[in-house]
Amino acid sequence: MRLGGFPIFLIVIFGLGAAMFVPALEAALTRDWRASRLFIYAGLFVMLSGAALGMAARKGQIGVHARAELLTLLGVFAAAPAFAAAPIYLVVPEIGWFGAYFEAVSCMTTTGASVLISAEWTPPSLHLWRAMLGWFGGFATLVAAVAILAPRELLDLPGGATVGASGRILALGQGGRRTLRAARQLFPVYGGLTAAAAAALAAAGTPSFAALCHAMSLVSTSGISPLTGGLAGQGNRAAEAVAVVVLVLAASRLTYGRRGPSAGPEAARDWKGARHxxxxxxxxxxxxxxxxxxxxxxxxxxxxxxxxxxxxxxxxxxxxxxxxxxxxxxxxxxxxxxxxxxxxxxxxxxxxxxxxxxxxxxGGGVATTAGGVKLFRAYALYRHGIGELVRLPHPSRMDLARTQGGRLSRRAIVNAWVYVMLYMVALALALLALTLSGMTFDAAMAAAVASLSNTGPLFPLATGFTYAGASETARAIMIVAMVLGRIEVLAAVALCNPAYWRR
Structure with a gap:
């Protein structure tokens, strides 16, 4: 998938390199010259690599196929972290390159699993970089849902609704143009929500640096924090109340509603009917x-x-x-x-x-930064089950299940069934692989669920273990599960099915 003749994946790489100068500046302001220098070195290297590869791969606009779009999505979450891991490895070399790659994948997939032993001993610039990676990963997830998954019928929204202003994103443009259009429509609400969350957290008594990192983590649902203990490390219930509001907004499709942020009063009407x-x-x-x-x-x-x-x-x-x-x-x-x-x-x-x-x-809502099975799929299965039970004594009855956006389509129900089945299969395979890697059953189950649902803090919370204590084999399995959970199982199956992307 290309934009202006350049592969979008390499544009992302170049952008990651440029973004490394932000934590470099933060480190310089706090007189951490070593971290600042290493971030600058890593940024220059990644930018030069992206530019060189981009020029070599530059071509004219060509036809866009589902395989190219899905491969780009896979590359953003699986290959781009190899470049994003460069400053992590340079700043904290004791975790090794694989540990740095695990950290980068965890951040970009908004999982929030960390091999860093203590937040207090980690430079603030690295915390900022991790939060930025999670924030970018959340935004990439939203754009992919609108510009890649929904047009390819790999994602269903309530009532057939679309995300983005006036629903034009899905109709106009192909490939890179559609992706750029989706990014332009979604960024104002995504960035605005982040700024509002940071301001609210600061007003609630959170230090400014932690407020910024927490705001990016809340909006992207990555769970990344510069504080030991995360949000709980503050002991600030006012900040927790702000976090609850932001998390509800981040996990709901209505925030990025089908009318988009530019619609003003129309978008507000979406939330007026939120109870339905x-x-x-x-x-x-x-x-x-x-x-x-x-x-x-x-x-x-x-x-x-x-x-x-x-x-x-x-x-x-x-x-x-x-x-x-x-x-x-x-x-x-x-x-x-x-x-x-x-x-x-x-x-x-x-x-x-x-x-x-x-x-x-x-999990949260469809077409949001949250992971998991997603609430709408669970609702579709619930309504389908109720309809089947009611139809037993009344075989001729028609189920008219409706949502805020309209009637619940049969395709949405079928896709929900297929997705949940594939999700359970992926969960079982991850559980089996983690068990074979040497984990106990309880720890393997928690690690599999945490990775596949992109809920990294769940593993230490449920088991008391840490990711740093897991073997490299177990962490490699978790990386696969994190990427699979982020790009959605249906997309991964479609990517492996030639009959799908040949259509």
């Missing part, structure tokens, strides 16, 4: 059930509401911690609340791993 949106409804149900389960389980263990009466403040902390953490895991960012320890202590469950893995697998 199936993704918002399912998100609220999932978060509500998980929060109540955590809270009521503690009451049941205590044998009544006596504990809540004796310790009302602790009970409220447990309720808040369960709510914020549920939103964080469901959005696949993996951000925790500072009161999560209170929630776990209240529940008297060391780590409700199965519940957290279920939330991560459910």
């Amino acid at each position: 949106d199936p993704e918002i409804q399912l998100m609220a149900i999932a978060v509500g059930l998980s929060t109540l389960w955590l809270f009521l389980h503690g009451i049941w263990v205590e044998g009544g509401f006596g504990a809540a009466t004796r310790e009302p403040v602790f009970a409220l902390r447990a309720l808040w911690g369960g709510f914020v953490t549920s939103v964080g895991v469901l959005s696949t960012s993996g951000f925790l609340s500072s009161d999560w320890s209170a929630a776990a202590s209240w529940t008297q469950v060391e780590a409700p791993a199965m519940m957290l893995m279920g939330l991560a697998t459910l």
